[in-house]
Amino acid sequence: MKRLLLSTLLLAMLGTAYADIQAPPASEYTATRKLGRALGNIFYAIEELPVTVIRWNSAEGNYAGASVGIVEGVTRTITRMGYGLYELVTFWAPTYKCTYRPPYQGSCGRSGLKEYNVWSGFSEFPEELGFQSDVPYTRVSGQ
Secondary structure, eight states, X not given: OHHHHHHHHHHHHHHHHHHHHHSOGGGGOOHHHHHHHHHHHHHHGGGHHHHHHHXXXXXXXXXXXXXXXXXXXXXXXXXXXXHHHHHHHTTTSOOBXXXXXXXXXXXXXXXXXXXXXXXXXXOSSOOOOSOOOOSOXXXXXXX
């Protein structure tokens, strides 16, 4: 009986080790995700301009938002569009370190990449404008 229990435990441990090998950390980044990221960067890159102006305005004041914010926002917009066009052309190939991860500095993701730096780095997808809520719009009462 001990041999049966020991062999079952050994097979269970080997099965989990095999499953871990089959899903490397970069497996969530695929060619379709790269294509979606490219289209998002191209279509929504213009949102970098108001987001950067608002960020500079809240951090340094109105004059910084109206001067540095606009210049940096235009620069970030053009840079994000360039990355989008680059990824659109190369979406089928794993270009960044032989993976489909985003090539920009400071990119973030669930698989342990560097934290996103709002001042110098880019997030994987463009930032969204306005109030964002994770709460569903309808609520069930009585729970």
